[in-house]
Amino acid sequence: MKWQGRRQSSNVNDARGRGFTGGRKVAAGGGFGLIIALVVFLLTGNPGVLTGGLDNQNIIVPSGSQQQAQYEPSQREQQLFEYAGVVLADIEDTWNTLLPKEGKQYVEPELTIYSGMVQSGCGTADSGVGPFYCPRDHSIYLDLSFYDTLIERYGAKQGDFSMAYVIAHEAGHHVQTILGVTQQLDELRQQAAAGRLSQEEFNQYSVRFELQADYLAGVVARYMAEKGYLEEGDLEEALSAAAAVGDDHIQKKMQGYADPDTFNHGTSAQRQRWFMEGYKAGDLSGWDTFSNPI
Numbered sequence: 001m002k003w004q005g006r007r008q009s010s011n012v013n014d015a016r017g018r019g020f021t022g023g024r025k026v027a028a029g030g031g032f033g034l035i036i037a038l039v040v041f042l043l044t045g046n047p048g049v050l051t052g053g054l055d056n057q058n059i060i061v062p063s064g065s066q067q068q069a070q071y072e073p074s075q076r077e078q079q080l081f082e083y084a085g086v087v088l089a090d091i092e093d094t095w096n097t098l099l100p101k102e103g104k105q106y107v108e109p110e111l112t113i114y115s116g117m118v119q120s121g122c123g124t125a126d127s128g129v130g131p132f133y134c135p136r137d138h139s140i141y142l143d144l145s146f147y148d149t150l151i152e153r154y155g156a157k158q159g160d161f162s163m164a165y166v167i168a169h170e171a172g173h174h175v176q177t178i179l180g181v182t183q184q185l186d187e188l189r190q191q192a193a194a195g196r197l198s199q200e201e202f203n204q205y206s207v208r209f210e211l212q213a214d215y216l217a218g219v220v221a222r223y224m225a226e227k228g229y230l231e232e233g234d235l236e237e238a239l240s241a242a243a244a245v246g247d248d249h250i251q252k253k254m255q256g257y258a259d260p261d262t263f264n265h266g267t268s269a270q271r272q273r274w275f276m277e278g279y280k281a282g283d284l285s286g287w288d289t290f291s292n293p294i
């Protein structure tokens, strides 16, 4: 992707080296202190540790941690940081252009880049969770080490555009939140929790929801292509990343077999397909993964 010298979004929070105090400040006082929304939207169905840590007495926040601690990224990591800022700027341009056509105003999300551990509006998360979006504070959370994880652990192809896919997918969850789809999934989640919907049925909705985020990532890639920002190999890198985070691929890698009833993000083939559907359409015309066959 052609990114050097281009605009970086001003919505990036640098929370690296800040331990538990990254991200946007979220009011945890009043009666809401203990009610933490733990629902976040991940890139993969393979979460690490996420806890409602805002009031967790076991967490000791080092004094003075509000200030930026000494964090010295490698040159490569700093490049990735700047790259992520340019990707976010393209995401903003895409949705600032497209959402008004749907009669919706786009509220730009934030991107919090952290290292190791972060306190999000949805609880405390470690890097093992992978990239995620918290609808409560409208922020995407990303530890840049995920780039290596994607390649080394999940087997994606080398290449910067895999990270563009990752960020655009999480930003897709933000679009879903603006358009009310996230809230509909939350209702289904509550039905499942109350036993009115089986977990398997809920998983099928979850897959459709995640494939929709992949579609929305494809729409962003199309916008970048039309602006002349894509380079040869970029789409292949995105498709390789989409395949790497497919449920069947991850499950076979981690446990040796795939159990379709537990899929909640879609197979590699589905994730690639819906990314490309979004890329081909370049708008929301084909985004209904809930009514259409997936």
Ligand SMILES: [Zn+2]
Pocket (backbone or CB within 6 Å): 041, 042, 043, 044, 169, 170, 173, 210, 213
């Ligand atoms: Zn997702």
